[in-house]
Amino acid sequence: MAAALLRRIPAARAPAMALMAARPISDSTAALTIETSVPFTSHLVDPPSRDVTTTPAELMTFFRDMSVMRRMEIAADSLYKAKLIRGFCHLYDGQEAVAVGMEAAITRGDSIITAYRDHCTYLARGGDLVSAFSELMGREAGCSRGKGGSMHFYKKDANFYGGHGIVGAQVPLGCGLAFSQKYKKEDTATFALYGDGAANQGQLFEALNISALWKLPAILVCENNHYGMGTAEWRAAKSPAYYKRGDYVPGLKVDGMDVLAVKQACRFAKEHAVVNGPIVLEMDTYRYHGHSMSDPGSTYRTRDEISGVRQERDPIERVRKLIYAHDLATPAELKDMEKEIRKQVDDAIAKAKESPMPDTSELFTNVYKKGFGVESFGPDRKELRATLP
Amino acid sequence: MAAAASSALHGVGAVASAKPRSAAPAVARRSVRVAAAAKGGAGPARGRLVARNAVAAKADEATAAAGSKSGGHELLLFEALREALIEEMNLDPTVCVMGEDVGHYGGSYKVTKGLAEMFGDLRVLDTPIAENSFTGMGVGAAMKGLRPVVEGMNMGFLLLAYNQISNNCGMLHYTSGGQFKIPIVIRGPGGVGRQLGAEHSQRLESYFQSIPGLQMVACSTPYNAKGLMKAAIRSENPVVLFEHVLLYNLKEKIPDEEYICCLEEAEMVRPGEHVTILTYSRMRYHVMQAAKTLVNKGYDPEVIDIRSLKPFDLHTIGNSIKKTHRVLIVEECMRTGGIGASLRSAIIDNFWDYLDAPIMCLSSQDVPTPYASTLEDATVVQPAQIVAAVEQICQ
Numbered sequence: 001m002a003a004a005l006l007r008r009i010p011a012a013r014a015p016a017m018a019l020m021a022a023r024p025i026s027d028s029t030a031a032l033t034i035e036t037s038v039p040f041t042s043h044l045v046d047p048p049s050r051d052v053t054t055t056p057a058e059l060m061t062f063f064r065d066m067s068v069m070r071r072m073e074i075a076a077d078s079l080y081k082a083k084l085i086r087g088f089c090h091l092y093d094g095q096e097a098v099a100v101g102m103e104a105a106i107t108r109g110d111s112i113i114t115a116y117r118d119h120c121t122y123l124a125r126g127g128d129l130v131s132a133f134s135e136l137m138g139r140e141a142g143c144s145r146g147k148g149g150s151m152h153f154y155k156k157d158a159n160f161y162g163g164h165g166i167v168g169a170q171v172p173l174g175c176g177l178a179f180s181q182k183y184k185k186e187d188t189a190t191f192a193l194y195g196d197g198a199a200n201q202g203q204l205f206e207a208l209n210i211s212a213l214w215k216l217p218a219i220l221v222c223e224n225n226h227y228g229m230g231t232a233e234w235r236a237a238k239s240p241a242y243y244k245r246g247d248y249v250p251g252l253k254v255d256g257m258d259v260l261a262v263k264q265a266c267r268f269a270k271e272h273a274v275v276n277g278p279i280v281l282e283m284d285t286y287r288y289h290g291h292s293m294s295d296p297g298s299t300y301r302t303r304d305e306i307s308g309v310r311q312e313r314d315p316i317e318r319v320r321k322l323i324y325a326h327d328l329a330t331p332a333e334l335k336d337m338e339k340e341i342r343k344q345v346d347d348a349i350a351k352a353k354e355s356p357m358p359d360t361s362e363l364f365t366n367v368y369k370k371g372f373g374v375e376s377f378g379p380d381r382k383e384l385r386a387t388l389p
Numbered sequence: 390m391a392a393a394a395s396s397a398l399h400g401v402g403a404v405a406s407a408k409p410r411s412a413a414p415a416v417a418r419r420s421v422r423v424a425a426a427a428k429g430g431a432g433p434a435r436g437r438l439v440a441r442n443a444v445a446a447k448a449d450e451a452t453a454a455a456g457s458k459s460g461g462h463e464l465l466l467f468e469a470l471r472e473a474l475i476e477e478m479n480l481d482p483t484v485c486v487m488g489e490d491v492g493h494y495g496g497s498y499k500v501t502k503g504l505a506e507m508f509g510d511l512r513v514l515d516t517p518i519a520e521n522s523f524t525g526m527g528v529g530a531a532m533k534g535l536r537p538v539v540e541g542m543n544m545g546f547l548l549l550a551y552n553q554i555s556n557n558c559g560m561l562h563y564t565s566g567g568q569f570k571i572p573i574v575i576r577g578p579g580g581v582g583r584q585l586g587a588e589h590s591q592r593l594e595s596y597f598q599s600i601p602g603l604q605m606v607a608c609s610t611p612y613n614a615k616g617l618m619k620a621a622i623r624s625e626n627p628v629v630l631f632e633h634v635l636l637y638n639l640k641e642k643i644p645d646e647e648y649i650c651c652l653e654e655a656e657m658v659r660p661g662e663h664v665t666i667l668t669y670s671r672m673r674y675h676v677m678q679a680a681k682t683l684v685n686k687g688y689d690p691e692v693i694d695i696r697s698l699k700p701f702d703l704h705t706i707g708n709s710i711k712k713t714h715r716v717l718i719v720e721e722c723m724r725t726g727g728i729g730a731s732l733r734s735a736i737i738d739n740f741w742d743y744l745d746a747p748i749m750c751l752s753s754q755d756v757p758t759p760y761a762s763t764l765e766d767a768t769v770v771q772p773a774q775i776v777a778a779v780e781q782i783c784q
Contacts, residue, residue, distance in 0.1 A: 162564075176532070
């Protein structure tokens, strides 16, 4: 039973969701081989096989994790409309397979950095629902103490580097993380995520050039949801084959709605990057919501398109079908699980609402880090610096 | 104890009340330094590292070296910066340098000459011409435990990295609720040179001063260049170190022993009674030149090199104003939105009651720096103008 709750990923990882009581559904760790929905398309490299090894336990985990994420994003939508979440709120529903599949392929020693659509990536890296909702509502218990907001989720102990508002700026940061990994000889990789809109930023190509020159273990992952806010990809990019835009850097195009394909691609990419240097992954994915909560998402695309994707390609439904096909759980059991997840999310929101707003004194904390020769004095210098020991 | 030793270096008073630092963040790094000292025999108690230039000191450069136990050694400012880099890179393996032509070429101003041979290509990194991304990479590397020193070949080029410096470097410590620290040093030469043209004569301190989370210091002598560089590297905060293109060949004798300058302290250049002149970087020399003339005319100016551009050392500055009651600010920034403008506000907010005359601020003109030498000279503040300003203030 406990096996169902354990991840095959080592290191300190115990997401709150894993502590829920196990259901009497298949928790077997017997190997299953499943074919990805479509073959991989590659650029300058031999693509990995379409056959992905997984286990029933892992599939159940995928279902659960993605359902929690989906539930969280929908709850965030309601909270935003209730004006409990303010400012910008960018929701990830539809794209869950990327976060979950990536996490399944790597360890907590690898680093992930992404842009502002970061709530689910935070959860995948071990963040908990209460911290996430608290941060969204600007409360003290938030993962950034209420000072970051929706676009600034971070989890240092899980090597999750956020959470960035400026489009594309996180990619050079990600290459810097990869540089640090190489410098310290860590044998891990960095996944720097960005969108199809950010793919046209110059700093990406600059960073890719440097990463290729210095052979950094940087994996640039384009989460291509086909719309950069309101601009469709064919209107923004002369060449929307984002996996080829690395030019001299190899690339792989992946069905981002298929969690097993994502897992396979990320494992392949990590193996490549730690030996050969950078690689580009393009995840073909889709977001159901608009760019953010201020965007209805229907002025630049048709409702038919959105519902079409939801019917044909929804990541959670795909896993559900796999679960039924391999007889891992019954519909009733999955429905119970979803009910339980809904309750879990609601409980987390209630708990987050209890957390107070940060104290006014918090306005001035964490601007600078206290350290050698750093205290800032007013006109009456009250503190004296000490000599170093 | 350690306090007494550092006063020997600088004739500083009031050190006795210094309290030992409680468990500071960089425990691991301290042990690196202690270990290095034990190995390399860098001399006695490493506790004497902090050298302080408080107002009480009658310090001037000669005292610094004269106080040195073994006579000191003479070098140029760029060599002092290099010495600091070498010492810190030897002490701490996470310190690395990145910039254009810093490695094999040796640095466009020779600050990093020889470092690539000493430390290898992974620690002294030649970057392509991509300021935005390599500054971002420096910030990312700092988030993950390294201590990069990022060089802008000319400070003005760092405008291309403004987003990385402002939004990421300055703010990540805050927006992550304190999870990440960014111990990066961003340095490079700026200021008006010898007919370098408008785009190569930028003074970025005015652009960067509003960025929350950044610290800014400007060096002006070989002594403080080395001290500030070392302090900046050791600081857990992002520090921007402003050097000046025309000051790299200044020669001075500096102590042989290790020393560090405090990042937030101003330097008393010339104590006086009649007027407080606040300046930094190259203008310090114009002010000292004017001071000679002023002394001949019977004035006694107090000259303070503020060094710390963010935050201002209001303690030193305040003590001076309480003594002289008149302030002149001489800077190389443009008038609009410059360091002088902020400093003036800060002084008015804090020391209004002590002022006997309006604060005067001499800055560069609000024009792009012209190429013609006569025009360029007219852009920046000249000693004659400083003399005239002091005469006006002291009427």
